[in-house]
Amino acid sequence: MRKKQNMEHTQLLVLSLLAGEDMYGYQMIVELARRSDRTFEMKEGTLYPVLHGLERDGLVEAYQQETHTGRVRKYYHLTRRGAAQLKEDAAAWNTYAGAVNAVLRSSASMA
Amino acid sequence: MHRLTRREEEAVRQELEGHLEDHICALMELGYDEALAEERSVTVMGDPAEIGRAMDRQYPPFWLAVKRVVMALTLVAVLLVGMPLCQTLDNTAENLRACFCPEKLAVVRDFNDQLGAVEELDLQVECGDVTVRVYQVGLENPTGGGMAYLAISAWDRRFFAEQVPGDATAAFLWNRLELVTSSEMKPVGGHGWKWAYIYEIPVNYGDSVQMTYDRYGKKFDLTVELPWEVRGE
Numbered sequence: 001m002r003k004k005q006n007m008e009h010t011q012l013l014v015l016s017l018l019a020g021e022d023m024y025g026y027q028m029i030v031e032l033a034r035r036s037d038r039t040f041e042m043k044e045g046t047l048y049p050v051l052h053g054l055e056r057d058g059l060v061e062a063y064q065q066e067t068h069t070g071r072v073r074k075y076y077h078l079t080r081r082g083a084a085q086l087k088e089d090a091a092a093w094n095t096y097a098g099a100v101n102a103v104l105r106s107s108a109s110m111a
Numbered sequence: 112m113h114r115l116t117r118r119e120e121e122a123v124r125q126e127l128e129g130h131l132e133d134h135i136c137a138l139m140e141l142g143y144d145e146a147l148a149e150e151r152s153v154t155v156m157g158d159p160a161e162i163g164r165a166m167d168r169q170y171p172p173f174w175l176a177v178k179r180v181v182m183a184l185t186l187v188a189v190l191l192v193g194m195p196l197c198q199t200l201d202n203t204a205e206n207l208r209a210c211f212c213p214e215k216l217a218v219v220r221d222f223n224d225q226l227g228a229v230e231e232l233d234l235q236v237e238c239g240d241v242t243v244r245v246y247q248v249g250l251e252n253p254t255g256g257g258m259a260y261l262a263i264s265a266w267d268r269r270f271f272a273e274q275v276p277g278d279a280t281a282a283f284l285w286n287r288l289e290l291v292t293s294s295e296m297k298p299v300g301g302h303g304w305k306w307a308y309i310y311e312i313p314v315n316y317g318d319s320v321q322m323t324y325d326r327y328g329k330k331f332d333l334t335v336e337l338p339w340e341v342r343g344e
Contacts, residue, residue, distance in 0.1 A: 026133035043157030049165035056169055074126050
């Protein structure tokens, strides 16, 4: 269950990253660590099954691009369906986080 | 990764290797030596077996089976459409050869290379959509008798016609064509292709060959003179 939750959070984070620009896997890991001030550091290999799942569901699509050194990188692009999913997931997350915060605040005021 | 095709597996492997390479380069830029950078990158990548299992979960169990079934069906469809098409084209090519250059299909010397006389002819007769043409005759002994050889081609004016559409096409024609010499002798052998045939028929000196076809409302008669030479006294 915890693993599933992690995966769903990773999905939300990945969709959120791709809303800004197309990225390749390693770039996402670096960006995620930077934006979360290293709060979200994951086993890097676990990102790829998430990306492939998103691709299978049509939330992202992949394309290949050659680097200046001639290496081919696989970039991921957020689809319209992915953007809609991101909006929905973000709203659900905000509701959830808001509810948790509300409980924490009420607990703090009672203490 | 048991649910992925070989190509998908290779793509995943390349993607993960690219990731490791990016990470190693980044760490080396920060001052790590190569061995340490590699070790660190592999460690933070996680357990390969776990990554493989997680990757498998992204592909439904029947995914690979579905892909293989689709590939097999595609192959069957290609064979079903492609093979008849190849046969039609092959048939058409031979039909065209029979029309324009039958000697490339067969000549009488293919059957007997000890002929005393060979003559090129162009005797044509139409039979339905098929044109029959005697294009070469040969004699074993042009001053005696022995065997005569007649090379006959036939082509369908519908060049894309099936091999045996029903009545007087070439392949069918060979079985119905009757040859008889003026001394009442009939062929003793022959060698046929779809659109060309060489008949071997015993002859007496001076004989001609009568070709007759009468089947399914199509008929023709054709007399073929042989290249006899005048006997010396």
